[in-house]
Structures are given as C-alpha cells and as structure tokens.
Amino acid sequence: MKKHLAMVSLLTITGLYGLLAAIVILISYLTEGTALPGIYISIVILIIQFLISPWVTDLTMKWFYDAKFSYEVPEYLDSFINQICEKYNMKHPKIGFIDDGAPNAFTYGRFRNDARIIITRGVTDLLSEEEVISVVGHELGHVVHRDMLVMTAVQVVPLVLYGIFEICMDAALDDDKSSSSSSSDSNSGNAKLGFAAIGAIAYVLYIICQLVILWLSRTREYYADEFSCKETKNPSSLASALVTIGYGLATTGKTETENKHSVTTPNPLGIADGKTSKELAICCVGGDTEAVRSDIQNAMKWDMWNTWAKVYEILSTHPLIAKRILAISDYCPEYGQERYITFDLEKPKGVVGNFARDLLIDSIPSFAFLAAAVLALVFSANNPEFLPLYFIIPWVLLLVKFLYKHPLKGMDERHSVRELLGVVDVSGITPVPCEVKGTIIGRGNPGCVFNEDFVIKDSTGIMMLDYNQPIGVLNKIFALFKSPDYFDKTVTVNGWYRRAPVPYVEIKTFEVDGKVKKVWTYGFGKFGIISMIILHILLFIVFYV
C-alpha cells in the first residue's frame, strides 16, 4: 500500500495537468489565442487566493471560532510534534485551540513551514493521549505531504475548464455582430456549433475533474492516515480515535471519569468528514473488548452495506470511516498490534433495494410537477379551467413524500447513540423517528459562533443534532445568542435520526429544564403543502364552476 498512495496521487495529478495542457492548446488554437488572457487571469487569481488564504483562515478562526493560538500544547503532544518537525526538517506548526466540547482537528496553511493545526477541546476531552497523538499525526501527515499545495494546484484544472465552458458558450450564443461581416452565415453557424460542442465537452470534463479531485482528496486522507500509523507506530489508536470522531461511538482511551465531552465537522483537510462521537473503551481496557468490537462493526454496517454510503463517498473529500479504519487495521500487524477491526458480517438481503425506494420517493413529486407543467402547456390554451387540476396530484405526492420523510410514529421511543448507529436502513430520505437524551457538549461545527447545530453525548457516544428553523436568519440569531445557554445542559430531543453520510438527529422538539422548545420547520412544511393542495382545489372549483 505504501508507495502506492504517493504514486497514485502523482499519476492523477500528472493526468489532470496533461488534460489541462491538451485543452489549453486546443482552445488557443481554435480561438487564435484570444482565450488565453482569461485563462491566465483565473490562474493568477487562484495563486493569490492560495497565498493569502492562511491569513484569511487565521482571522476566520479567531473571529468566528474564537480559536486561541496562544494555546499551551501539552508536553506529550509537543514532544511528538517536535520529533516529526525535526525528522522532516520543518518549523513547528502553529497550534490553535477551539474551546468546544465537540471533537475536531484540521490543518491549513501553504507550505510545510507555515502550517497551522487546529484542535478542539473535544479532542483532548474525549480521546486518550495516544489517540490525540495519532490524530495530530494525521494532520502532520497532510503538512509533510504538502496537501494544501497539492489540492490547490489541482483546482487549476476544473477552474480553467469552467472558464473554457463559459468562453465557448459566449461564442456560441453570441449575436454574430462581429463575425457575420466577414464570413457567410453558414460558416458562422458551423463555428457556433463547434463552440457549443467544445463547451459541452469542457463542461463534462469539468464535472469529471471535480470527481477526480475528490477522489484524490480521499487518497490523500488515506495517505495521511498511513503517515500517522508509520510515525506513531500505533495504528490502533488512530483507528479508535476515528471511531470516536467519525462515528461518535464511545470506544477506548479515557476512563469514564476522565471523559467529559465530544464531536466533529466537515473540513477539507480535517480528520473526518462529519460529526461523530466516542467515549467507551475498547482495546486498551480489559474486559469488554468483544462488546465494543461488535458495537464498532454495527456502526460500520451502514458504510459497508447501504448504497447511499457509496453515493455520498463519491461526493466526499473524505473516505467512509469504515473503509479508513479497515485500511488502518491493515497496518496493525506491521507494528506488532492485533488487527484493530475486521468486518466479516454477512450482508442481509434487501438493503440495496432501499436505495431505489428512497430515490423513487424523492423524485416522484418532481416528475409529477414536470408532467403537470407539460399538460398545462399543451391543454391550457383550450381548457384553462383545468389548469389548477393538473397540479393537485403533484402537491399531494409532495405531501406523501413529506410525511414519509417525517414520520411521527415511534418518536417517543428512547434510543441510545449506539443503537442508532447500528441502523442500516436509514438515509436522508428514510429516517428513524426517535428520542435521545444526553448532555449538549458543543456545536455541530465545533466552535463556530454562527453554527446553530449541537452535539449531544449520552453514555454510549455522541451525535450531531440538526437545529433548523424554517427561516434561515433565525438559525443564525439562535446560534449567536441562544446556543451557548444550552451547553452542558441535559436535553431530551425528539426528532428524526438520519445518516447522510454523517449520522445526525433532526430536531423536532427538545426539552431543557422542564421547558419544551420547538423547531417549526415540520409544522411550516406540512401547513405549506396542505395549503397549496387546498388552494388548487379551490381554484379549480372557482374556475370550473
């Protein structure tokens, strides 16, 4: 696996630049060089963005995340960082600390010598010292591998492709004022067709490039994981840290008394893609190793079996947690450790079928609206009184979808985080109505003062809570002025557990200090759709009668 990851990255980057060179040569030939200045300008802008980005991110971190760069790094961690810096001949990265109980770690900067690594209080609260070292080891892997530079450099390719798409579309849709004077109509028509075709190709390549870059990003994550394992010689601790940060499942490390808080969030070069949790005790703690092992396998089922996981992964900067901890487990024997985890469960039938069901439920209302619009266009000239009738069925179907996505039956049944993580038939469309009870330990996007989501912790793990009012600005006001009131409070939440691919509970109501708070999105949504159905029926009656 070792040289493999570096080699695969190199080949991908070479391929992307080869493609870029080919398309730039082609386009400059076709436009006789007139498109080139635009391409150069966009590349220069990207370079400037890259050069100033660390300062912009520094300010964002200080202003909106209250990150402290004066953080005194604990001795055990500092000596590890120093050891890596010495080995790779680079400066000690600036370490920023965000005082939020949800766990997250990420890195940014430009080069090896101006890297910043941010960790949240959740990391040190929830993880053992060994796990913290492994997580920071992963971030140092990004620095040593120059991933900030690599990922920026590849962005040039889709940027230029998109520029070419725009140039070609302009040329294809151009009103012909300049060219028609010299060339015949059919010639300029052909040229336009040619530009339209190149524009379409550029756009398709642009989409493919984005997917390739996401794939490259996931490769760099595996690569940083490998670095951490190699430098710490402790793959198991990285794996268990990921179970906690990536899934939210309590595993190893700290003893119950040491544990206080936990969670995470998406970040291009972060440790994990979404929020997760932890706090159990697996490998290091004697006794219940088997039970924890089966908890982890349960949490992995969704990643391994649900088709949605594969779809989300293609669109993610990070690989699925299950795949990462399996890849990390492969390194264990090399360092004299027992494999951290294996996944040998038998896949039950029917899981894949649920993906088709979800897609169908999700898309049928849209198709019905489309069909209604076509009917309206075709027939409404002669029979305008039927116009409202066409749209009643799409609205009814939308109501069916809405009710399917927000079932109320079972919402009073209490579930632990561990139980929910074991559910396989769950997605953004199909939820599990549930009640969860625990302590709010931080924000869904740890430290971000504009983030209205929470992370809750029960005795089995941590889980993101999606707080979403129908009017966006209300969320921001809540985040700024109300959220902190709930930190460290015990809450009972009723809502819908979903996984997309990060597990979370969409809040319907939550109870704190004996008071029930409500998120109005469900009520507004249902009221809105039903109103539209009634409105269309009334319109039909009025028109027809």
Ligand SMILES: [Zn+2]
């Ligand atoms: Zn990473």
